[in-house]
Amino acid sequence: MDYKDLANLIFPNAKDISYYEEKYPERNLPEGAIVTRFAPSPTGFMHIGGLYQALVAKQVAKKTGGVFFLRVEDTDQKREIENGVTDIVTSLKDFDMAPDEGMITDSQEIGNYGPYKQSLRKEIYQAYAKYLIEQGKAYPCFCTPEEGEEIRAKQEAAKIRPGYYGVWAKCRNYTVEEMIQKIKNGENYIIRFKSPGREDRKIKHKDVIKGNVDFPENDLDIVIIKADGLPTYHFAHAVDDHLMRTTHVIRSDEWLSSVPLHLQLFHELGFKTPKYAHISPIMKNDNGNKRKLSKRKDPEAAVSYYEEEGIPALAVKEYLLNIANSTFENWRRANPNKPMDEFEFQLSKMSVSGALFDMIKLLDIGKTVISKMTAEEVYAKSLEWAKKHDAELEEMLKDKEYALKVFGIERGNQKPRKDISKWSDVKENIEYMYDDKFYSKKQDYPYQVISDKKDIEKILRLYIEKYYNEEDDKQTWFNKIKSLAGEMGYAEEVKVFKENPGMYKAHVGDVSTVLRVALTSRTNTPDMYEIMKILGKERIIKRFERAIK
Helix, strand or coil: CCCHHHHHHHHCCCHHHHHHHHCCCCCCCCCCCEEEEEEECCCCCHHHHHHHHHHHHHHHHCCCCCCEEEECCCCCCCEEEEEEEEHHHHHHHCCCCCCCCCEECCCCCECCCCCCCCHHHHHHHHHHHHHHHHHCCCCEECCCHHHHHHHHHHHHCCCCCCCCCCCCCCHHHHCCHHHHHHHHHCCCCCCEEEECCCCCEEEEEEECCCCCEEEECCCCCCCCCCCCEECCCCHHHHHHHCCCCCEEEEEEEEHHHHHHHHHHHHHHCCCCCCCCECCCEEEEEECCCCEEEECCCCCCHHHHHHHHCCCCCCHHHHHHHHHHHHCCCHHHHCCCCCHHHHCCCCCCCCCCCCCEECHHHHHHHHHHHHHHHCHHHHHHHHHHHHHCCHHHHHHCCHHHHHHHHHCCCCCCCCCCCCCCCCCHHHHHHHHHCCCHHHHCCCCCCCCCCCCCHHHHHHHHHHHHHCCCCCCCCCCHHHHHHHHHHHHHHHHCCCCHHHHHCCCCEEEEEHHHHHHHHHHHHCCCCCCHHHHHHHHHHHHHHHHHHHCCC
């Protein structure tokens, strides 16, 4: 009896691998085109690190006229969570990163290299496992979990490296006849890879991001097919990346230590090896110490957090690209209005150590992204977010015409307003423009430099009685505020005030602050002239009277 008899006994119905090699041919793509994949497991919520990997993979493929596909690695079915695949697909869609191929819903897919769910590719893995058995490169292992624990305990007691290798790999030395007899006797088994490696030999490898690395060869006889007939990650990824014609495997650097095993699997299967690019994790500064963003400790680790907070998807992507390539920030400064896809992204320029996550920087990018939107876009996005997360804001936005006027303040000019960094900021930033909100709150009036009540009352009354005119253009309006400052004995120009210390108690800017605070109860708002235009005379008088009281 030989290995073919053993392979046929274990996988009697498996097709010859030539069938799959023909079914999934080399892709017809332009020279130099890169094929990348995002291959998450549906075992938990979508992590920002996963989105980061997907963004990098998509940028690289897009730049070269290649393909970016989504493969779902769902072979660990005990750990799979409800709606796990839906969460992955939706997250990519929400961030405008839908794949060119692969899963597009929980159960639908597009592309000619599927199925794109590993649980549906069982027969493919079995065909390649059968091929390895036929070559004498894989074998059935009959060790029970208890025997596995016993081996590990002995290794730990002897203070030697744990694992199934060398003299500890007891099943690899059975004859074909013995293996066949055990299977016929009904003994349970799994399939292990028969490693040709030796730990005392080194392999040299060039990672696209990490550069040159060397490792001891893999000598572990890893499990490739589990008792349920499904493959382990290591084996499945090798078969899938070969058949799906992946050219670059972009993944987290926690897999870097698996490179010797993966290269060995590709070699023993007779596959061309893809290039590996291991991305450093996104880190967080925790009291001066750097640590990985944690699913348990950090709400911002979950992709859902950004949607809940209303941080624009484009801002998150721009920020992640900024982390990925340090040259992006300067490029963006030089090209403020170009789409981010025009940036020449390079894997080789990615950080070898993990970049620090900076929420302040992200929100700053959020402000810039929103500042470039039209009033119509801001309205639509705010309403969309409010419908899911804030009924009060949704109610405020019912009067679309008025809301568009409010969002239109200081928008579309050379220096647009930058007061909104995320959609959850909107309500707090516009509520003073809504009378029911304005009057329902006990207002503090932080007048700052001009704090004398009589002076404040005089400024407000004089402005309405003598200087206010709804027809004034902006320059006329501001000139009148200067005249009002002069009438009150304040400097009409800030420059004059600074040149004559002690001569004036205040200047035109301080008068503007009194008007602004009485009008909005805030010291910082967008353009006051535009606010007054929207409120109109009656509402302005009413607010000033309240401030005087």
